[in-house]
Amino acid sequence: MKFKRRKRRSLWIDVAFSSAIMAMTAFALLLIFNTSDSSTSASPNKIKEEPKPEVLINSSDSNFPGIKIVTETTNDPKQPFAIQYPQSEYEEFNSRILEYIDQWKTRYFENDENQDASAKELNISFETVQNQSGNYSFVILAAISTSETDIDSEIRTFHIQPETGKEIKMADLVGQDVEKLKRTAKVVRDHIYQNPDFKDVLLPENVWQPTEPLWRNYQNFALTDQSVLFYYGAGVFTEESEGPVTVEVPLEKLNPFLAADYQVEITEKPAGKKVALTFDDGPDPKSTVRILETLKKYDAKATFFMLGSRVEYYPEIAQQVAEAGHELGNHSWNHPSLTKLPDKKLYDEVQGTTDIIKQVTGEPATVFRPPYGAENERVRAITNLPVVLWDVDTLDWKHHDPQKLLAKVKAHTRNGSIVLMHDIHKSTADGLDSVLAYLQSQGYTFVTVSELENY
Numbered sequence: 001m002k003f004k005r006r007k008r009r010s011l012w013i014d015v016a017f018s019s020a021i022m023a024m025t026a027f028a029l030l031l032i033f034n035t036s037d038s039s040t041s042a043s044p045n046k047i048k049e050e051p052k053p054e055v056l057i058n059s060s061d062s063n064f065p066g067i068k069i070v071t072e073t074t075n076d077p078k079q080p081f082a083i084q085y086p087q088s089e090y091e092e093f094n095s096r097i098l099e100y101i102d103q104w105k106t107r108y109f110e111n112d113e114n115q116d117a118s119a120k121e122l123n124i125s126f127e128t129v130q131n132q133s134g135n136y137s138f139v140i141l142a143a144i145s146t147s148e149t150d151i152d153s154e155i156r157t158f159h160i161q162p163e164t165g166k167e168i169k170m171a172d173l174v175g176q177d178v179e180k181l182k183r184t185a186k187v188v189r190d191h192i193y194q195n196p197d198f199k200d201v202l203l204p205e206n207v208w209q210p211t212e213p214l215w216r217n218y219q220n221f222a223l224t225d226q227s228v229l230f231y232y233g234a235g236v237f238t239e240e241s242e243g244p245v246t247v248e249v250p251l252e253k254l255n256p257f258l259a260a261d262y263q264v265e266i267t268e269k270p271a272g273k274k275v276a277l278t279f280d281d282g283p284d285p286k287s288t289v290r291i292l293e294t295l296k297k298y299d300a301k302a303t304f305f306m307l308g309s310r311v312e313y314y315p316e317i318a319q320q321v322a323e324a325g326h327e328l329g330n331h332s333w334n335h336p337s338l339t340k341l342p343d344k345k346l347y348d349e350v351q352g353t354t355d356i357i358k359q360v361t362g363e364p365a366t367v368f369r370p371p372y373g374a375e376n377e378r379v380r381a382i383t384n385l386p387v388v389l390w391d392v393d394t395l396d397w398k399h400h401d402p403q404k405l406l407a408k409v410k411a412h413t414r415n416g417s418i419v420l421m422h423d424i425h426k427s428t429a430d431g432l433d434s435v436l437a438y439l440q441s442q443g444y445t446f447v448t449v450s451e452l453e454n455y
């Protein structure tokens, strides 16, 4: 967890700030201590000796009812530390906190060979966050610095229901429901991919594992009135290790799967123009990858209607589409005209594609588009997925011309449009940047088809 200190780390400002406060507190307490000492045992002939390092422990009330702040500092210049942590009236909570603090002390005092001890410092500080439900989240930031640039650090969170002392976990937020945890994971992943802080340094393949929908991956969080903050270790998502990473997800986005206590009222936003870009017949190792890059540049989400046969052939590309947070659609296995198929073949075409998309990406296909738009009652009945067609046909498969692609989009796109393109043509990948630039200039935001209200 070692990393180099870099610019833009507001957390370190917090650390520096709280260290300064603690240093001042320690100084004030030292003054009091020394004053009382000299008044009781003033001895002019006493031989001067090195004062023994003192550890000062101070407990004070916080602004949060029932929560005390304990501060431990030392005047030992060789092994300085400033530690601050919360304590409550509940023994179980208190010992969990102390156990964690002790782990850091042990790490600090034991691993000190081969190091310049005078350059070392242990800092532990915390923030308290209260949610409308009444629950407290304590966000503890612990750091051992061996030099200006070399810091071993971690964020760890603890939760308590102040009236009962009950520990709060992610499962309490989403009601022990794994399906809801999965949807939470999807929202968190989307947020990471869209986070401007990670722009240029994000390694998409590194996001999948630490955000897998397992309860243990979602215990390190803080709950505010507006958002859930998820914390990850240094260098989890990025090549450069920058220290603990925070991903803040608005509660609005998690609302549909939160337990009632944690839901927020959703304020209606003024409706802007939306367009859903859709890409059929992929994935393709060349064009799809370029299209993903262009979409990312515009922070655009799209929907990819994939062929099962190509997902099987290019699983990594399908994974990249899913990891970038786009919607996945089923476009049949081999692209036949489904209305002409016998029942068994029809079923295999559709279900086989649903299965392989899930198997390869871990994400479900959420929409279905029959090849050529050819559908009837029998085709609709074969799947629970909503059938999605289009209203803007770019004919990119026919003309292979970026100019004509743009012209079609300009001529036909309106608010709520679904634009049909194909991510297997180089000309489409070539022309997409102009299409996105144009639509953005017209005030459109780019959404998946499921995000359109009426599709």
Ligand code: ZN
Binding pocket: 280, 281, 331, 335, 371, 372
């Ligand atoms: Zn097609």
